[in-house]
Amino acid sequence: MKFxxxxxxxxxxxxxxxxxxxxxxxxxxxxxxxxxxxxxSGGSVWAEAVDGLNTLIDFxxxxxxxxxxxxxxxxxQRTGRDGGDIVLRVPVGTEILDEDQETVIAxxxxxxxxxxxxxxGNGGWGNxxxxxxxxxxxxxxxxxxxxVERTLWLRLKLIADxxxxxxxxxxxxxxxxxTSNARPKIADYPFTTLHPNLGVVGVDNVEFVVADIxxxxxxxxxxxxxxxxxxxxxxxxxxxxxxxxxxxxSLLEDYRTIINEIEExxxxxxxxxxxxxxxxxxxxDDEERAFLREELEEVAQxxxxxxxxxxxxxxTGVLRALKAEVEETRALRRREDREDEEQERGGWQP
Numbered sequence: 184m185k186f187x188x189x190x191x192x193x194x195x196x197x198x199x200x201x202x203x204x205x206x207x208x209x210x211x212x213x214x215x216x217x218x219x220x221x222x223x224s225g226g227s228v229w230a231e232a233v234d235g236l237n238t239l240i241d242f243x244x245x246x247x248x249x250x251x252x253x254x255x256x257x258x259x260q261r262t263g264r265d266g267g268d269i270v271l272r273v274p275v276g277t278e279i280l281d282e283d284q285e286t287v288i289a290x291x292x293x294x295x296x297x298x299x300x301x302x303x304g305n306g307g308w309g310n311x312x313x314x315x316x317x318x319x320x321x322x323x324x325x326x327x328x329x330x331v332e333r334t335l336w337l338r339l340k341l342i343a344d345x346x347x348x349x350x351x352x353x354x355x356x357x358x359x360x361x362t363s364n365a366r367p368k369i370a371d372y373p374f375t376t377l378h379p380n381l382g383v384v385g386v387d388n389v390e391f392v393v394a395d396i397x398x399x400x401x402x403x404x405x406x407x408x409x410x411x412x413x414x415x416x417x418x419x420x421x422x423x424x425x426x427x428x429x430x431x432x433s434l435l436e437d438y439r440t441i442i443n444e445i446e447e448x449x450x451x452x453x454x455x456x457x458x459x460x461x462x463x464x465x466x467x468d469d470e471e472r473a474f475l476r477e478e479l480e481e482v483a484q485x486x487x488x489x490x491x492x493x494x495x496x497x498x499t500g501v502l503r504a505l506k507a508e509v510e511e512t513r514a515l516r517r518r519e520d521r522e523d524e525e526q527e528r529g530g531w532q533p
Contacts, residue, residue: 186378187238188416189336189339190242190243191335192271192334193332193334194247194248194271194332195249195250195301195333196226196227196228196301196302196304196332197227197249197252197266197267197304198303198304198327199222199305199307199328200223200253200266200307201255201256201326202307202324202325202327203220203222203309203310204219204310205218205220205257205309217309217310217314218260219311220256220258220261222253222254222263222309222327223256223265224266225253225303225306226266227301227302228248228299229271230297230300231296231297232296232297233273233274233294233295234275234294236273236274238339242271248269250266250269251266251267253265260309260311273337275291276292277290277291278290278291278339278340279300280336280337281335282334282335292342292419301330301332304327304331340419341379342392343381343393344392344420344505345421345422345424345509346393346422348399348445349462350399350400350428351397353426353437354462354463355376356380357493358395358492362384363383367395376397379416380394380395381393386503386506391509394416396416399441401444414448414452420455421508421512422456423456423457424460424501424505425458425460426490427459427460427461427479429466438483456508459486460488460501461476461487461490464490465491465493
């Protein structure tokens, strides 16, 4: 299945049906009076976050979504049938943006979340609504209200607990393959990963989702390489895992490049908990490993882990550090959910 995380759709809600201008005509009833029914309401356009999807590829082949129009009213005070709604089923984590690609209309970050994108038009009134003592035979009926037509953008941000950062060939895909059942493409040339990959990682009976995105290079925020298009997939992560290739020969420059790119990108990525790892230590001796680690810790001003995705050295320690960050974030979210529930109930209750 091809991965697609940004697409454009055209939607239109249904127009309301026209009201009827009708009169009751029956044998032996001399003054039947007006009996025109109302028109039916037009269908609305909805978006719903559903399970089992992780790409927007369906919207690549169908981009126009039109709800059904309401039916017109009829005599004998019969109301026209309402138009059917249409639902855009999107993956969890989808943002719905206005045509300018900046204004966020909705963020469907939870399963089952549903939002109305375009409301159907109201049905027109039949002439029965316009009768009065001075106008006993109204021949007037309202037309239905027109539907709403919009152009929207759908942007998918994958739901993951941990996001992998690093230059191309820093070992991100190797780490994901070594710690989960995911099988991303791995090769000895840059930009092997061309789209995000997800893997479920487990340590000490705790499972969390790790997202691997294509590598960043200097100037990615200006569109170089694959740019920063995929950084949106790690915006929701509880923690970031920054892998630095210890065999690159420009260790400190590589570290500063990634830090600069996430700062230029914004969206709070630079403020997220970040675990820095000196990777590919299986290609170094103990003395070189210790020296490079000290240099990196001095620049990063934090603890630096050492790891090798090939040999498995240090992988468990990194996973446990990630687990601590993920559990802390999950506990915070549970506490916020409880506080929201208490506010909805009207305050704390024993």
